Amino acid sequence: MKRRILSAAAVAFVSMMLNAQQIKFEEYKLPNGMHVILHQDNTAPVVTTGVMYHVGAKDEDPGRSGFAHFFEHLLFEGTANIKRGDWFKVVSSNGGTNNANTSNDRTYYYETFPSNNEQLGLWMEAERLRSGVINQIGVDTQREVVKEEKRLRMDNQPYGNIMTALQTNLFSKHPYRWTTIGSMEDLNAAKLEEFQNFYKKYYVPNNAVLVVAGDINPEQTKKWIQEYYGSIPKGTVYPKNYAKEDPITTQKEVTVTDKNIQLPAYVFAYRTPGAKERDAYILNMVSAYLSAGKSSVLYKKLVDEEKKALQVQAFSQGLEDYGIFGFFAIPMGATSKEVLQKDIDAEIKKMQTSMISEEDYQKLQNQFENNFVNSNSSIQGIAHSLVHNYMLMGDTNLINKEIDIYRGITRQDIMNAAKKYLSPNQRVVLNYVPEAK
Structure with missing residues (x-):
């Protein structure tokens, strides 16, 4: 009972902060x-x-x-x-x-x-x-x-x-x-x-x-x-007609060497929608659920409990025209790429076939509310948010309402995004390995 009261108080405090920070x-x-x-x-x-x-x-x-x-x-x-x-x-x-x-x-x-x-x-x-x-x-x-x-x-x-x-x-x-x-x-x-x-x-x-x-x-x-x-002359703004990418329909695998590493790294990456799209926000939550913090799904499983990975991370990078969603993993000991890939794919499959728990969903919401507050905690941060939101997102007032987009994302949305964008045939597998001596 005591825990519930504290939780409600915390939620009320965060809500008050958000309302006060318009x-x-x-x-x-x-x-x-x-x-x-x-x-x-x-x-x-x-x-x-x-x-x-x-x-x-x-x-x-x-x-x-x-x-x-x-x-x-x-x-x-x-x-x-x-x-x-x-x-x-x-x-x-x-x-x-x-x-x-x-x-x-x-x-x-x-x-x-x-x-x-x-x-x-x-x-x-x-x-x-x-x-x-x-x-x-x-x-x-x-x-x-x-x-x-x-x-x-x-x-x-x-x-x-x-x-x-x-x-x-x-x-x-x-x-x-x-x-x-x-x-x-x-x-x-x-x-x-x-x-x-x-x-x-x-x-x-x-x-x-x-x-x-x-x-x-x-x-x-x-x-x-x-x-x-005011007196600086106006110039010509040229249209940004960039070539469109064809959808990835077959898994592509490439190997690249690096003379500066001793341990290989593996990246499993997907091309996703640009940062303005609602699905890009959902994929940010997918990424956070999988690897934000030591209690996240992939870290807890592959690093903490099973000791299969020295490092594992999901990332969602929102660009203006496209996005990049990926998994980065460095194996522990003799763990093979196939083992890491199988375990990561298993966690993706879980997200595609069942909704995350209500407890995990609320944890995500709290993380994003905290991020939202912190991003506007300094004058430099506010200046950057304002200019970024106008130029690349098309809405300056996202500085006040972006959190509402995250609040509107449901557990079903998260499952649907995992299904839509994280299929094996839509990815590039990068084997980033030590250069042969």
Whole structure:
């Protein structure tokens, strides 16, 4: 009885938190097509200014992979009014931090400053958009930086190229078939003019979203935005007509070697719907049920109890056009791939033929409510959620209502998704094994 009372109290507390954390925002468009999102929160004297561009690895030409990620580095080189090498000095000397990241679908740059330097953050991002310097010294310098990053994060890292191997085999037509860091051969072969053309093509205001979140005065912020961004000329936004993939109807198996590993890893991957689709949310819950935490089904069975796997994980990666659902496993001792595959398939079969328990379902709901609250617990997190939801999900207000999608998912939905997307004939099996000595 006592346990039930505590549980009810916990549910009431979470519900109260969710109702209290409604994120208010305002959005509008500048005449040049740039979308603007403002969020005012005066509880702490900080502000994040960020610009997300609708250009990612999938927008690169074949033979020129890595361009979008390259610009994540290149556009810190300098602008018409920020000297080469001064970007980070300006930010740090004014009490700020900055960063950028690239995905298959977009590139995002942001600064977080004390709120008395909001104007500086807005000006710097406008500089990056209006007059980024793309010259040979910058390209040569950042090419070496990216090479070193690739060596550290991928080429010399155990299992570092496993996603490259997976995407190459899961996609054959769509440009998701290469990863964001791309190929060094492609970057080495590119001419300065190609980098300059990429900047002119994609770094235009109507291909970008500006977000300002934190301790702001909205009316003053709007004046600064108009001053710094309003006169930047509108560009051409090109249609994103990517090749469609044919359905996978027969299991495909490939083997890739890695000189940096001693133990093999096995990936069983499926091509799934893009992140906007309701089924993508359901598959996120399928993934969490199978391997989120030490009490999850696969971890408990294969790692904890039967000691068959050193590591096992289900993952659901939602991209804009497609998704990737997969299982990653490293065997323990002499456990074979066939044994791991059989056990994983057995758990999938259970999900396809019977609904998960009410207790497990409630546990999932609690996990996703907690994730939802935590994702918006900082100004940087709120800024990213707002701009991501507008650009890639088509609904800025998902920052407030995305949890309702998860709440609406039933145990029957989970079973149906497992049936629809996780059949053996719909997958790619990747054997990622040590290179022969």
